Amino acid sequence: MPKLSILNSIERKFILLIVDLAIIVASLNLFINHAIDDEFISFELKVFVFVFGISTYLGLSYILDFYNLERTGRKRHVLSQSVYITGIFVFLVFVFTIITYDVSFWRIPLLYFLILTPLEVWLWRLFFTNVFSIIPTVKKVLYIYDENNLDNLRENIGYINGDGVSTFYKVKLTYAIKEDQSNLDKQTFHDAIDKIDTWILNVQDYSDISKELETLLLDSILKGKEVLTYTSFYESVYEAMPIRSHYHSFYELLQLKNKKIRYLQVIFSFMVNFILSLFVGIVFFLVCPLVWFFNIFLNRGPLFYTQLRVGQYGKEFKVYKFRSMVVDAEKNGAKMASKNDNRITPFGKILRTFRIDELPQIVSVLKGNMTFIGPRPERKIFVDQLDAISPFYSIRHLYKPGITGWAQVKYKYGEDLQDSIRKLEYDLYYIKNKSVTLDLRIIFKTITTVLFSRGV
Structure with a gap:
């Protein structure tokens, strides 16, 4: 079979994106130039609505995983996913225009925009799925x-x-x-x-x-x-490093030798930490009284718990969290938390589902022991065990640990040492490919995780 007859995942995503964007652009043109009354249209309105529309569509597509080819290939998901995402898109564009500009609409073109956009995207994606079920892709x-x-x-x-x-x-x-x-x-x-x-x-x-x-x-x-x-x-x-294949050296795997300093990355990281510290700090102080109140009735015991974790260069520091487990959770010794751990209280499950228990870690960020994006900090007892299993484990301590990170948004909840080794593959990928783009992907995926209770 000739190589040119086989389209890889990147090529297929590109085809899907190009046609999707063509439909979105045509829909925005219908909305701006035909649905809005002519007397209210200005160049500024056209530009702002168009830019908002494209940005909103791309943002929703990324956050809601619209270009996951495995989902796209399942015909039963095509209708629901297409209508759900494009439905939110047209609604947000419509609401944005009303709030931002004092305009009136022609009803028929407006209905075409609101109804036909999801329909057109669905029909295109249905066609795409049927075509690529015939064309060889492996x-x-x-x-x-x-x-x-x-x-x-x-x-x-x-x-x-x-x-x-x-x-x-x-x-x-x-x-x-x-x-x-x-x-x-x-x-x-x-x-x-x-x-x-x-x-x-x-x-x-x-x-x-x-x-x-x-x-x-x-x-x-x-x-x-x-x-x-x-x-x-x-x-x-x-998007991880194959540390278990054993066929690579330290330098080949991470390319740390003569690594250039990326000043844009340094500035971006500083801005992210500053902005998120301010935002998360405000949320933490607003949420704290509510957690304290419900804790009295649903989770009796201390509001916070502290634990020593291994940070940058192997130095230990205190991490702070809202307590989500029973008071004597480790009376039988240290044990990794699992997703359905019976030590987690009913109220603690709510805190974990919406990542509220993680908010007090802002204290560690303000102290300079943690950052927002980086490898997840682990306890020394487990670090020693993991070091014995994998010689690469301590490499993750080159950077400050983070509240969120590539491993956290890409892999399931780590329940044992083998899961920690698998997560290490993602941590090493992050260390090797650390960039503004990758940090932005982590931020968007973290938002998805919090809003839809996905991931770890």
């Missing part, structure tokens, strides 16, 4: 690995084929690199190359690849095949 993979990594073969293939996400890759053939590669069957490899779309290499030392195999690999590139390392594949698809 790339056939030839997986190259070291013979001595046979124990991890099944796990690594599982991640390529998809572990909880649609990767759009499928391992069809595997080849183990051995010490003796003199009997390499070139004809078999040539036949295999014609049947696959992508090479994924997971080897410890690329100098172990024989000249014959290297020639076949280069030959494959010239034929338009895709060649990826396992690390780059994993980072791109899962």
Whole structure:
């Protein structure tokens, strides 16, 4: 199958976005130039309503995960998701225009805008789903690995084929690199190359690849095949680092050597911490009396609890939270909290659902021990255990811990040490790719988590 016939997830998202935007732009044009009475239309109104409309649509799409291809591919979700998101969009544009400008409307064009926009988006997405259920979208993979990594073969293939996400890759053939590669069957490899779309290499030392195999690999590139390392594949698809593949060095994994200082990132981080400290501080002081009041009747005991956590450079500090568990929660020793932990009180579940219990951490931020975005701080007893499991764990202490972070918004609630190791993959991805854009994504995803009780 020619490579050009296969569209990857980025290409499909781009097609979906372009047509969606075309529909949204056409709808905004109908609203601005036909639904609003001519005598009220001005250049300023056109610009502001149009910019607000596009920004609102993009913001809603991101926060409500409108371009999740797994959901888009399920026909039963297409109608509800399209109507729900575009319905909110047209309503917000309509309300914004009324509040901002003193205008009147022509009823028929206004109804077209309010009703036809969700309908058009739904019909387009239904067509998109049907078309891509026919067009092949999965790339056939030839997986190259070291013979001595046979124990991890099944796990690594599982991640390529998809572990909880649609990767759009499928391992069809595997080849183990051995010490003796003199009997390499070139004809078999040539036949295999014609049947696959992508090479994924997971080897410890690329100098172990024989000249014959290297020639076949280069030959494959010239034929338009895709060649990826396992690390780059994993980072791109899962937005995390594959620390359990064991085939990377400290510098290769994080690229910390000679890392440039990004001044824009420093300024942005300062502004985020300043603005959110002010906002969260106000919310904390407003909420505190209410939590105290309900705590008397529904969660008797201390209002707050403090705990030592490991912060930047491995130094311990006190973290503050509203108490959500029973008073003697750790009488039998330290234990990680789980999502349905029976130590959590009924009122504590409400606090955790809406992340209210996290608000007192603003104290740690003001003290300079924490920031808003960063790896989640852990207790020393668990840090020591995790250090013994993974040599990479302490790398997350290069930065100040955060109230929210990439691991918190990307992975489920961590209930054991293995979940903590999996979250480490996301923490290391954040450390390696720390940027203004990634921080903004975390902020938006955190808003979604709080509003819709998603994630951790």
